[in-house]
Amino acid sequence: MRSRQDWYTMTRLPIYDGYESATSTIAFFRRSGFALIEATGLDTVDFLQGMVTSDVKALAAEASQRAAMLDIKGHILADVILHRRDKSIFIETDHRTLNRVIETLNRYIIMEDVTLSDRTSDFASFSLFGPEADELIGSPEILSIIDGSGWTVHRNPVELHRYDIWVPSGLGDRLYDYFVQSKIKEISDETYEVLRVEAGDAAWGSELTEAILLPEAEIPDIVSYTKGCYVGQEIIARLHSRGHTNRVLRQVLFPLTDDAISAGSLIYIEGEDREVARVTSVVQSPKFNGAWLALAYVRISIADIETRQSDKIIEPDGNTRHVEFSVLRKHVLP
DSSP states (O other): OOOHHHHHHHTTOOOOTTHHHHHHSOEEEEOOSEEEEEEESTTHHHHHHTTSSSOGGGOOTTOEEEEEEEOTTSBEEEEEEEEEETTEEEEEEEGGGHHHHHHHHHHHOSSOOOEEEEOGGGEEEEEEESTTHHHHTTSHHHHHHHTTSOEEEEOOOTTOOEEEEEEEGGGHHHHHHHHHHTTOEEOOHHHHHHHHHHHTOOOBTTTBOTTSBHHHHOOTTSOOSSSOOOTTHHHHHHHHHHOOOSEEEEEEEEOOOSSOOOTTOEEEOTTOSSOSEEEEEEEEETTTTTEEEEEEEEEGGGTTOOSEEOSEEEOTTSOEEOOEEEEOSOOOOO
8 A cells, every 4th residue: 555655756746744634634824924903993893894895794793704905996905804802893914915904994084983903913823724623623722722812713615624713922822832732733834825725715915916806806705795885896896797707716727747837827728819817826736636726817718618728828937838727617715
């Protein structure tokens, strides 16, 4: 019988630290690169209702929801997760959009009773992956560490169990030590990226940028079409009524070759004078036996095609080659 090491060698697949645990049992990841803003004041809910795409008024106490902040043309300014805690709403975003979120929100605060505070350094955050995370997240050990001062979020793509845990920064090392002492495997940044792409989770700076119209990313439940006005709503409503955008985010599968596919590559097919897909992220995927798996924005005309030969793929360095690819029918997002 071949060992796991033999399989990795045969498929020329890198050994992703903690991948097997994250997909079959349980693993943890110490998160970085996030920012956390606390919004307080009597008008916080009403104010944010007009600033983000989700229905903030429907956000229950101690619950979380994903949303986006847009400009007036419907382009994405920031990908956010709102966490409702006591009398506050915490706004989680990428650290690269921290200043933009604060500046944009402050620009719209006129007479509203809303105060924004950067609380990033006050909290630590971890992610738990794997089917056994369901049981651990509610265990007495985890609850005793959180002890009312932190919270958990179930971020669950259909094919990947994931929970995020937030604790005051002073408890971060205690929680980390608990995971290590419990012999829970820690995953690397590289493994986290593989899990993200395999789950189809759009990330800021790759799939989500100022150049993207939010409906192109097709993130479930990130937009409320019934709540009323918010910044950028007119464009989003117009695209929704039209029924589709010109391009959509999909997972794209390439066969295993010695030549890696690069993010930023453009894919062309015969008969088309412009690219039909733009690759945003790519990993060598254990789930697909070592094939190259990408997230890419593809033209709606090929969003559901079967395997076909590309006319050419132009990489960021200008090199051109031919490669077979398959557009998977639907990516899966949290």
